[in-house]
Amino acid sequence: MEVVPAEVNSLLPEEIMDTGITLVDDDSIEAVIVSSPIPMETELEEIVNINSTCDSTATPISTEPVTVYSNHTNQVAVNTTSTKADSNTTVKPAFPSGLHKLGAQTPVTISTNQIILNKVSQTSDLKLGNQTLKPDGQKLILTTLGKSGSPIVLALPHSQLPQAQKVSTQAQSGDAKLPPQQIKVVTIGGRPEVKPAIGVSALTPGSQLISATTQPSVVQTQQLKTVQIAKKPRTPTSGPVITKLIFAKPINSKAVTGQTTQGSPPVITGRVLSQSTPGTPSKTITISESGVIGSSLNSTTQTPNKIAISPLKSPNKAVKSAVQTITVGGVSTSQFKTIIPLATAPNVQQIQVPGSKFHYVRLVTATTASSSTQPVSQNPSTNTQPLQQAKPVVVNATPVRMSVPIVTAQTVKQVVPKPINPTSQIVTTSQPQQRLIMPATPLPQIQPNLTNLPPGTVLAPAPGTGNVGYAVLPAQYVTQLQQSSYVSIASNSNFTGTPGIQTQARLPFNGAIKCISSVDDANNNFLPYTILYSRYCDCFANGEFCNNCNCTNCYNNLEHENERQKAIKACLDRNPEAFKPKIGKGKEGESDRRHSKGCNCKRSGCLKNYCECYEAKIMCSSICKCIGCKNFEESPERKTLMHLADAAEVRVQQQTAAKTKLSSQISDLLTRPAPALNSGGGKLPFTFVTKEVAEATCNCLLAQAEQADKKGKSKAAAERMILEEFGRCLMSVINSAGKAKSDPCAMNC
DNA sequence: GAGTTTGAAACT
DNA sequence: CAGTTTCAAACTC
Known part of the structure; x- marks a missing residue:
């Protein structure tokens, strides 16, 4: 069973969608530890525990420490040291120089920071844009799409190497709980300030290193997090299970104040993780990293159905968004979302759960269901390796068929207590409105009674009851995932912008309407990003992926990330401020908030919502170029409007109160015994x-x-x-x- | 819900 | 920089 630790999700959308988050000292980068193919998903710690408990001796553990270092020649070398014959892989930065200028001067470097980790099973080289990936027998290839001047550092400090190897050795000795062929990892850097192999923190034993180091002096340090996909011994009948993992992580932050911070580091915005196993199609791990768009982070705001990819949402919009925050170890982080390893060639089916506000998805794979999933141990006490990770909850559902009423996530988590680092503990205080449950292994049916399971929850089969497990994840990921299922490495190779993806736009699940963007011209030629995304698309403008938008030919999704990045770049080329919040802090002596550009109203008198100032509930300022403006402090029209608005509000409140009271009285009357006329x-x-x-x-x-x-x-x-x-x-x-x-x-x- | 109005953003 | 076009949201009926 493989699981993506829910903690990984802390990097995901919500966090990034936040409009007010202030980048403090760290920004997190998660190392991804992928162990080989497993039918189920589960978190490493738990896997370890499981292995130690159920099969501690059966599975020799070999870890594959990955040493990645970057040099200043814009090359990222990935050195993999493993018990296997892994060879070194050299990856050259892919992005054209055209992108470079973005990072330095434009805070937004979304398009410039992508890291793709390809687990290459093919013998041929992959070319991604300017990058050439040479498998060299390596299982993972790390590529960076970042700026050429921003080497991505995947480094295992030399000082750490012995330790990593030692760990590996111990693992092989049977002491470790990690399954063989573990990981590879991956750390992502890519910032301009990143320097090779500095300050890499060692992971806990059994963990592999993957680190991204940053310049020590840099305020924004990157925090490592790990995603582990445990590999279990494969049974003869086991088939490839995990196909892809997709993490879409939006860019951090939008500043409510509109103040930008200098040198905002890029943040991972999305990943596609996939895994290949012998005999199965190669899988890829794609980690895209985007830059923070010159905003400071100071709060976490999430739009439920959107996948934020950059902190672009304007404050007033953000206000409308539901805020979901969790506190992890005293640090406010976004709610995690977990994407679970999916069976190869997943067939996603939506499941409607009556009475449930969540969407579930059933994933049925074509692979044999008899695979190698092992029952998950339920004895957390044996877990001796406190990893600094959040753990998906493993539920020992009865002869698992997820049809069984399952305890709520909270309960589950209580059921499976586990000593973990406080900082990594997942505390879910709010749930996204949509959840998806995806079987880790083929399953004929899901009988959904699985509401209230938080993302990241892993439902594992009971011992000896089959190989089916589920994990809960937000719906939007499935949408993206489903889309991405069409994307192969070949499509990923279109990083150069080759008009390969064309006209194949797929409507979202519930497909709605918006963001109609053309993809073809009359000659059926690919029309590049300039028209791929409607500049009028709120989702795009807010740095979000479209989801359930009813878009037509929408390219604002994970599948078309390349084009999307180009579109972002194009927007920024036209207007570097394009994604900055419109409402920012005013000058000294002015009101706290004001429109960054000012409005340009002519007819509305700035007293209708057509006016961006009025809509933001702020008065027009000196920079506004409006005509006939009535949206100023002493404006009688404005005052009247405000009074009317207040009066209307009061009236509504009174009416509501009256209705409530009347309803109560009527109810009271009806419940009273009929008055006796002669009483x-x-x-x-x-x-x-x-x-x-x-x-x-x-x-x-x-x-x-x-x-x-x-x-x-x-x-x-x-x-x-x-x-x-x-x-x-x-x-x-x-x-x-x-x-x-x-x-x-x-x-x- | 359809049609109109409006202004931001893009375009020229 | 100004005029025009395009578009989606706001607004009206």
């Missing part, structure tokens, strides 16, 4: 409004009307007379009711 005590006034009383009252009112008419009273005066008469009638009724209460015969007499 002498429970009579209510309305019980005295008989037909006769009503007729008499109406006669009185008519009489008043006639009298007013005779006297030549005005309409208003007549109405007043009638109302006064009506009041007297009501008083009479009430008085009669009061008397009747004290004297039951009063009304009858």
Whole structure:
């Protein structure tokens, strides 16, 4: 069983979507540890535990420390030291120089920082843009799409090498719990300031190193995180299980204030992890790294259905977004999302769960279901390797068929307590609105009763009950995943922008409508990024992938990441400020917030939502070029509008309160026993409004009307007379009711 | 829900 | 920089 530790998800969308997150000292980079093919997903620690418990001696562990170092000649060399005959791989930075200028001067370097880890099973070289990947028998190839001046450092410090090897040795001795052919890893750097092999932190024993180091003096240090995909011994019948892992990680941060920080480091924005096993198609691990768009991070904001890829959302938009944050070890991080290794050639099927607000997806693979998945140990106490990772919860579901009512994630996590580093503990306090459950192994059916499982939850089969496990992950990933299933390495090789992907746009699952972008011209030629994405697409403008947008020919997705990156670059070329928040902090003495460019309204008087200032609930400033602006402090129109708005709001509140009260009273009345007319005590006034009383009252009112008419009273005066008469009638009724209460015969007499 | 208005962004 | 075009959101009916 393979699992992507939920912790990995801390790098994923939400975190990045945050509009106000301030890049503090670290930005995290996760090392990805991929061990070989496994049917199920689970976190390493747990896997280790499992292995030690269930099969501690059966599986010799060999780790494959990967040493990656970068030199300053813009080459990233990946040295892999493993018990296997791995050879070195040299990867040249791929990105053309054209991209380089972005990073330095433009905070946004989304397009410039991608790292693709290809696990190469092929003998031929891969070419990605300017990069040439030489498998050399290596299992992983690290490529960087980053700026040529920004070497990506995948370095295992020389000082660490022995240790890593030692670990490997220990593992082989049977002591370790890691399965054979473990990992490879991968750390991603790619910042300009990154320098080779500095300050690499050693992972816990059994972990492999993968580190990205940054310049020590650099404020933004990168934090390592690891993704481990444990490899279990394969049974003769086992088939390849994991096909791809896709992590889409948006870029960190958008500054609410609009202030930009200098030299914001690139952040991993997305990854596609895949794994190849002998006899199976090669799989790739793609890790894209994007730059932070000159924004400071100080809060975490997430739009549920969007996959954020950059901190571009304007503050006012961000306000609308649901904020999902979790605190991990005192550090606020985004909620994790986990993408689980999928079976090869996954066939994703949506599952509707009645009553559940989550979407589930069933993944059915074509591979044999009898694979090598081993029952997961449920004895966490045997886990002696506290990895600094969050762990997916492994649930020992009864003869697992995920059809069984499963404990909620929270419960599950309690069930599987595990000593972990506090900083890596996953605390899920809020859930995305969509979840996906994906079987780690082929399964004929899912009987969904799996609500409330947080992303990252791994449902493992009970021992001896089969090979099916599930993991919960956000729906958008599945959408992306599904799309990406069409993408092969070949498509990835289109990094140069070759018009290879064309017209194959696929509608999202629920496909909606928006972002209609052309892909072909009349000659059926590929139209490059300039029109790939509608500049009017909010998702794109906000640095998000489209998801459930109803787009037509939408390229704003993971599958078309290359084109998308180009589009981003194009936008930035046109306007370096394109993705910066429109609402920023004003000058000294001005209001706290103001539009960065100012509005240009002509007809709306800046008092409608057409005006970006008004929409942001700020007043126009000196930089606005609006005509007939009424959106200033002393504007009577504005004040009137504000008063009206306030009054309307108050009215709504009052109405709501009145309705609530009335509803409560009616409910109360209905629940009371019917008043006994002869009880002498429970009579209510309305019980005295008989037909006769009503007729008499109406006669009185008519009489008043006639009298007013005779006297030549005005309409208003007549109405007043009638109302006064009506009041007297009501008083009479009430008085009669009061008397009747004290004297039951009063009304009858 | 369809049609109109509006202004941002792109284009020339 | 200014005028025009395109587009999606806001608005109106």
